[in-house]
Amino acid sequence: MTVSFYAELLSNIQVLRATIATDESVETTSFTVKNNQLWQEDTVVVDLTRHGLQADPHSLQVQAKNDESNHGDRWIYQLKVNLQRQQQTTHSSSSVQLGNNDKEWWTAKDMIGLQWQQLQCRHCAQILVENKNNNLSRCKDLPSEHWYELVECWICHETKPEEHQARMRPILAQHGTLLVGSFYFLIHVNDLVPLSIKLDQELANQINWERGTMTKWISINCNTCGKVIGEGLYECQKDQELNMLALKLYKYCLTIQPNPPELPDFMNFVVGDMVDAAKVHATHRFVIQGKKSSRVYALVWLFNWDTTFIYNDGFKDEVDDMTGKIDFQRGMKILYMNTKDDDQLVKKWNHDKTTDHLIYPDTYCQQLVKSLESTTNILPPSLRTMNHPSMPMTKNFSVGFIHRK
Template identity: 30%
Template structure:
């Protein structure tokens, strides 16, 4: 079949309920589908008799299904996009655990735990390569070494919920304030999305508080606060600093701890026995987004989130995790490079996206595992003011108000453009007819379907 004649399809496999929804754009003449056990053969009805199976477009499935054969006729419906519900035969693992509910123990671990960071000695800015920690190597070699001697996992992302945890692990953690845990000198504490470093190990001439976050009233509230950090050389965001102030005017700020985001830094490792340089690969940004969501779901049993701008704390988006373990298979067009502006931490996502898309089109493809979500962008100020003047209260605005007032909704913070670009991109793989389908089913008007690709270590 010629590329111009390729039939567009989209399949979504929900392993929890052993179901595959297979949607296909049916040609005017109709379509014959030969299904199972591991693939779907698509044959335009005009060729089914003359060409048999030789000219079929084969779609490999991510699970075994019962073999069958069916003919789709678009003249019987108002849409050319038709869907088939296929029953996936349970695997050995799923048959021993038939429950369809999400189990927190099944959530994938966060990328790059301490076990994978052994040998870490220094960190660099992902955008420009600027060394962020003190260099303990040869003075003549700017990349000579680093201060990190020990790498330890943090017990949880939610430090303040671990009452007196630090008392049981004094060799690993030091108390900062009311349950907050801090790294000791020469130590790196590894969280799901960041690495915590003692201030004495940070090259403070390499980092600066981001300009938009420098103004703060230290006369109100506590005297220790997290402030966004940027690389001094290129002003690219690299993490957060835990600062304290003695004077009320905030002119004597002292850095206590630094929290570097894994997706904004590069890792320098060294074998302590041989001195050989170790390669510590970076993971995709979406992997850390998923880790944040899993951590909140695991500890708070919540699946609804308000995403905020890390720098300004402004609301950006509503997100509802529908299913964390889906598999999608599609040949829908993806977003073009020129259509979005990619920040440095997203370049790896872009390269991986192109590679995975090419891989999905090969015969060995089995799709990609994703977290399925619904999301709704914040309405613009102009839109909001227009509705207010006209006395209109849209369903989108009502949804924002309900979620903001719901204590069961968690807040997560990311750099402003990172997350929205990923979700907008993922929505492009859905046929237009399906993109808003969840709204009518779940009465979540205005929300779009998006996917966060999961990178799961086997």
């Protein structure tokens, strides 16, 4: 008999909650825990030992949900079983809250250890920066993207805060030094391979240089393939020509030579951005916005920092041949809405001071939405949306998750 399985580990209370679907009605007593395995009669649904979990066999509770959850002639059962507390499956509340368990990708220490020679466009391998004769051997980590706000908070109670504020300046690129941010490399223009990048002229034409600062960050593309790779800091000269002073190359648009052991993707950096913004602004709500189009692609609510998901492919839509293979993933549970700019809820979130904006190249915003939708497809249909009366701001939001490493 085919058994569809999805479960979440609630690590704070050490409980595993599962939803199971069968293609025929069974007695709730047919579900048992034996030898640390969940069984349905003679079928092993999941072996918890393989995932470092230890269940209490006497705590298993099973409830049939056939009345409202019968999907496609399948019978739905909800299970709950207590787990024994184990170190490898428990994350302390402080580490979860601060996001200290997440891997930092390509830090200054990593770059020195790799003895890097080139930064290349990930799409076409165009060389963007070369470390010839170790001319860029100096690598330094940059502080948090929100360092200016943090410093302002620290000095606002001092007797003469203006003395410190007068010395606060933007961090500038340094010739011969690779400055490493959380999701980009800050490069001096003289360290760039000539003719390797080009300005996004369409965006540049939209800028009003009479407003705001004298320098502005504008998207830049690879000169070979035309894909976005970062942004350049430009100043407008008297003859209206734009002069580039520095550039940020997004890590998720690059490869390093020699090749590192792991190649992070865009979603790895989304995790870091959300954790970093939440630590500084104490917000769980984000607007995902395209850099070029200014379109709002999604509204995102960070529902749970650290959730473990265990599932097979039984609940996926349009699966012809179910394998029953169990996947075990750690991630952030997300409530999201794929929306349009004229949506009333978008306007409400845009004007809410507790909402943070995460701005990415449009193609990566689309990738983020598709990634979330693919995780929603793993869930049982009854769990794919959030409509809790105590959370009106997320009515009809979809449920998904982002993997963490």
